[in-house]
Amino acid sequence: MAAFLARRLVQAVLILLGVAAITFLLLYCLPADPAVLIAGRSATPQMVAAIRHELGLDQPLVMQFLHYVGNLLHGDLGRSYTQKTEVLPLILARLPATLVLMAAGIVVEVALGLTFGIIAAVRRGGFVDRAIMMLSFVGVSSPQFVVALLLLYVFAATLGWFPMSGFGTARHVVLPALTLGVLGAGWYARMVRSAMIEVLRQDYVRTAHAKGLTGRRVVLGHALPNALLPIIAMVGIDIGQFMSGVVVVEAVYGWPGIGQLAWQAIQQVDVPIIMGVTLVSALAIVLGNLLADFVAPFVDPRIRSQ
Amino acid sequence: MNRFVKRIGLAALLATSALVPAKFAFADTPTNGGDIIVTYKDDIATLDPAVGYDWQNWSMINALFSRLVDYKPGTTELGPSLADSYDVSDDGKVYTFKMHPGVKFTNGRAVTAADVKWSIERAVNPKTQGPGAGFFHSIVGADKMTAGTADTLEGITAVDDHTVKFTLSQPDATFLNVLALNFASVVPKEAVEAANGDFGKHPVGSGAFTLKEWTIGQRLVFLKNPDYFIKERPHVDSFTVEVGQEPLVALLRLQKGEVDIAGDGIPPAKYLEMKKSPEFEGMIVDRQQLETSYVTLNTQVKPFDNAKVRQAVNMAINKDRIVRIINGRATPASQVLPPLMPGYDQNYKGYAYDPEKAKALLTEAGLKDGFATQIYTSNTDPQPRITQAIQQDLAAIGVKAEIKAVANPNVIAAGGTQGQAPMVWSGGLGWIADFPDPSDFYGPILGCGSAVAGGWNWSWYCNKDIDARGQTADAMPVPAKAEERNKAWAQIFTDIQINDAPWIPVFNERRVVAKSKRMGGPDEIYIDPTRVIDYEAIYVNK
Numbered sequence: 001m002a003a004f005l006a007r008r009l010v011q012a013v014l015i016l017l018g019v020a021a022i023t024f025l026l027l028y029c030l031p032a033d034p035a036v037l038i039a040g041r042s043a044t045p046q047m048v049a050a051i052r053h054e055l056g057l058d059q060p061l062v063m064q065f066l067h068y069v070g071n072l073l074h075g076d077l078g079r080s081y082t083q084k085t086e087v088l089p090l091i092l093a094r095l096p097a098t099l100v101l102m103a104a105g106i107v108v109e110v111a112l113g114l115t116f117g118i119i120a121a122v123r124r125g126g127f128v129d130r131a132i133m134m135l136s137f138v139g140v141s142s143p144q145f146v147v148a149l150l151l152l153y154v155f156a157a158t159l160g161w162f163p164m165s166g167f168g169t170a171r172h173v174v175l176p177a178l179t180l181g182v183l184g185a186g187w188y189a190r191m192v193r194s195a196m197i198e199v200l201r202q203d204y205v206r207t208a209h210a211k212g213l214t215g216r217r218v219v220l221g222h223a224l225p226n227a228l229l230p231i232i233a234m235v236g237i238d239i240g241q242f243m244s245g246v247v248v249v250e251a252v253y254g255w256p257g258i259g260q261l262a263w264q265a266i267q268q269v270d271v272p273i274i275m276g277v278t279l280v281s282a283l284a285i286v287l288g289n290l291l292a293d294f295v296a297p298f299v300d301p302r303i304r305s306q
Numbered sequence: 307m308n309r310f311v312k313r314i315g316l317a318a319l320l321a322t323s324a325l326v327p328a329k330f331a332f333a334d335t336p337t338n339g340g341d342i343i344v345t346y347k348d349d350i351a352t353l354d355p356a357v358g359y360d361w362q363n364w365s366m367i368n369a370l371f372s373r374l375v376d377y378k379p380g381t382t383e384l385g386p387s388l389a390d391s392y393d394v395s396d397d398g399k400v401y402t403f404k405m406h407p408g409v410k411f412t413n414g415r416a417v418t419a420a421d422v423k424w425s426i427e428r429a430v431n432p433k434t435q436g437p438g439a440g441f442f443h444s445i446v447g448a449d450k451m452t453a454g455t456a457d458t459l460e461g462i463t464a465v466d467d468h469t470v471k472f473t474l475s476q477p478d479a480t481f482l483n484v485l486a487l488n489f490a491s492v493v494p495k496e497a498v499e500a501a502n503g504d505f506g507k508h509p510v511g512s513g514a515f516t517l518k519e520w521t522i523g524q525r526l527v528f529l530k531n532p533d534y535f536i537k538e539r540p541h542v543d544s545f546t547v548e549v550g551q552e553p554l555v556a557l558l559r560l561q562k563g564e565v566d567i568a569g570d571g572i573p574p575a576k577y578l579e580m581k582k583s584p585e586f587e588g589m590i591v592d593r594q595q596l597e598t599s600y601v602t603l604n605t606q607v608k609p610f611d612n613a614k615v616r617q618a619v620n621m622a623i624n625k626d627r628i629v630r631i632i633n634g635r636a637t638p639a640s641q642v643l644p645p646l647m648p649g650y651d652q653n654y655k656g657y658a659y660d661p662e663k664a665k666a667l668l669t670e671a672g673l674k675d676g677f678a679t680q681i682y683t684s685n686t687d688p689q690p691r692i693t694q695a696i697q698q699d700l701a702a703i704g705v706k707a708e709i710k711a712v713a714n715p716n717v718i719a720a721g722g723t724q725g726q727a728p729m730v731w732s733g734g735l736g737w738i739a740d741f742p743d744p745s746d747f748y749g750p751i752l753g754c755g756s757a758v759a760g761g762w763n764w765s766w767y768c769n770k771d772i773d774a775r776g777q778t779a780d781a782m783p784v785p786a787k788a789e790e791r792n793k794a795w796a797q798i799f800t801d802i803q804i805n806d807a808p809w810i811p812v813f814n815e816r817r818v819v820a821k822s823k824r825m826g827g828p829d830e831i832y833i834d835p836t837r838v839i840d841y842e843a844i845y846v847n848k
Contacts, residue, residue: 030715030716030719031716031719031720031723032713032715032716032718032719033719033722033760035760036718036719036722036760037715037718038435038437039437039439039440039760040359040436040437040438040440041437041440041750041751041756041761041762042437042438042439042440042441042443042740042750043437043439043440044440044443044452044755045758045759045760045761046449046452046453047432047439047440047452048760050432050452050453050454051432051435053432054432054433054435055435079503081435082351082352083351083352083506084352084354084357084435084503084504084506085352085503085504085506085507086503086504089522090522093521093522093523094522094523097523149554149555152555152558153558157558157562164555164558164559164562164564165548165551165555165559166524166548167524250550251347251550251552252552252555253555254548254549254550254551254552254555255550256521256522256523256524256550257523260349260523260550261349261523264348264349266713267713267714267715268351268715269715
């Protein structure tokens with residue numbers, strides 16, 4: 001297990017370096033010149049050149065990258081071009097909100113997905129199954145923007161049950177988490193359903209029924225643990241995805257997450273922020289997958305014995 | 307004598323500026339007190355006056371800091387601020403300001419002439435990486451500072467604690483406008499140094515408000531400065547800026563009374579609906595600003611190197627139809643300058659929409675069968691739709707324009723690359739005048755000096771004769787010859803369009819702000835020509 005984790009950690013570092021290199025190169029290839037954007041339209045070419053020099057953009061690409069990686073190893077993500085402040089605090093300030101929304105979103109997704117997936121699997125082929133699959137299809141194909149505004153309009157603007165916007169209390173989390181959860185639950189429901197159908201056909205399930213166990217114990221106690229594996233892998237992926245920001249949901253609910261920071265930085269070619277957010281998201285994806293790998297053996301004895 | 311007249315002039319300005327609140331009195335008496343909430347979609351990048359240069363932070367920086375001179379609320383008229391009076395030498399090169407005594411930064415220290423000098427040097431210094439450095443180019447020594455060979459500006463002298471003298475390398479009629487820009491705000495050196503590179507998040511000034519709290523990505527709270535040297539302002543006790551707010555949601559919150567000013571205004575799709583709805587009566591401020599949206603015609607790219615072709619495409623565009631596409635939120639433009647700008651030529655009507663005449667001109671230019679070209683545009687709505695309308699109009703005279711819709715920074719990059727973009731639609735790139743002076747629409751976007759790589763003269767237009775006329779106009783002393791100077795500029799812009807037509811001026815976009823019913827004061831302080839929102843002048847009705 002220790003060897004496995006060590007191997008995964010080395011891989012993680014290499015992945016992050018690779019992501020940094022690719023992002024750096026892509027941003028370098030953009031036609032937009034950050035120095036021109038910063039210098040403003042009153043600037044003379046000399047002023048633009050002076051700013052380019054201050055930012056170190058007059059150095060060869062390899063030198064710029066080595067410089068960046070060197071700072072990165074000291075935990076220094078550089079300074080934002082437009083905000084003229086350290087990037088790390090900007091990201092850290094938005095991390096709590098991002099984490100809260102990620103966790104809440106995943107909880108809603110998994111709770112809804114599991115419940116409906118199991119019901120559909122047990123009632124396979126019946127009206128309930130078809131209704132659930134239909135709903136999950138609507139869920140996965142609805143645009144976030146529409147669902148977010150709809151929930152906001154009904155539950156916040158009209159009924160007034162939840163605040164319309166902001167971050168801070170548990171009530172603020174409900175609607176954004178529900179938006180993410182409702183939309184993501186469809187995937188989970190479909191996956192749980194097919195995994196469960198697979199498992200419910202197995203001999204040991206028939207044996208359990210034959211022993212006289214109740215339907216509930218057979219499904220939840222015997223079948224479900226064997227169907228959980230793909231769900232865990234998917235949660236790992238979602239951790240990464242939600243950590244890289246859910247721009248639309250953040251925008252509608254005024255949620256101060258990482259997505260808004262990234263979106264604005266891209267508009268302004270604020271390279272240090274784009275790099276920082278990309279690396280944090282890459283780290284989250286790596287960690288999310290690592291977590292899934294780590295949890296899987298506890299849930300599934302078959303992996304433990306390998 | 308000359309000196310005396312100017313003093314009197316400023317004294318008169320001071321008197322009228324003191325009368326500003328009284329002027330509103332017949333409509334509404336500004337009441338003091340109240341805490342208001344303002345929303346924006348984008349986060350606030352910085353509150354450093356040497357750095358901040360977008361329309362969200364511009365108003366806030368303006369309210370946090372003070373400058374030697376400033377505009378009277380809601381107008382384009384300059385008046386005294388930190389300076390009580392000033393003198394200009396007869397050659398127009400030396401400006402001497404007498405500062406108002408007893409003004410303090412909010413850290414308690416007195417504001418001195420040395421602070422003025424240090425603050426402007428900071429704005430010019432390339433190490434600050436500020437976008438305002440270019441405005442101070444006429445101060446002696448600015449070029450050395452840009453080149454990195456000097457750390458101070460020899461053209462600024464603190465004569466004594468309350469007298470500051472500027473020496474210019476050439477007369478600059480816009481110099482007072484430049485000193486009223488946020489970039490010329492006075493900052494305390496010790497606070498900048500204490501912030502250790504983070505002054506933009508920990509600003510200290512001597513303006514109407516102080517920053518009390520900044521929760522990144524969420525809100526900024528500004529409190530009234532009780533020691534502000536203009537006693538009758540500001541009126542509100544505080545304003546809180548909530549960021550990350552989707553404009554549609556901001557409007558819903560405005561309706562529920564949770565928000566007082568929706569800073570992003572009304573999304574185009576909702577504009578007509580809200581404008582017609584009685585529910586929103588008195589809540590929508592819709593005003594002209596110092597803006598022109600235009601298409602640049604690259605005078606170095608074939609066939610736009612031929613003035614006849616540029617004139618022809620000017621006649622091909624149906625501006626009324628384009629204005630309808632954006633729900634009438636703009637007025638068709640006849641010329642480079644927007645109507646509110648001094649020097650706007652009332653008599654010049656521009657190129658009328660006339661596809662037949664356009665085709666005839668193309669034939670004269672030897673392009674009977676038209677030609678193929680490209681038009682660059684920002685890729686955010688409604689800009690691509692507007693560009694499509696332009697494309698259709700051009701197709702009607704046989705010009706096949708391919709649309710290149712890219713992100714804003716890439717439009718700027720394409721425009722500033724020699725020989726690349728034949729046409730650029732400027733919409734969505736925030737082209738609003740820095741100050742109410744016609745020269746601001748020439749130098750940075752039409753002058754020879756800006757027809758360079760990375761410049762903003764995307765027509766790559768350079769007419770040496772016009773450049774010389776501009777210099778002559780800018781050497782005219784202001785205010786003594788302001789009228790004559792504005793006339794000279796009006797003629798310059800009209801001649802540019804009639805003879806060379808490097809632009810298709812398409813429309814002048816209006817700004818729209820939505821405010822709650824309890825907010826008082828005239829529209830012009832919510833869409834102030836130089837400040838956007840004038841936080842000093844707005845108030846809450848009791």
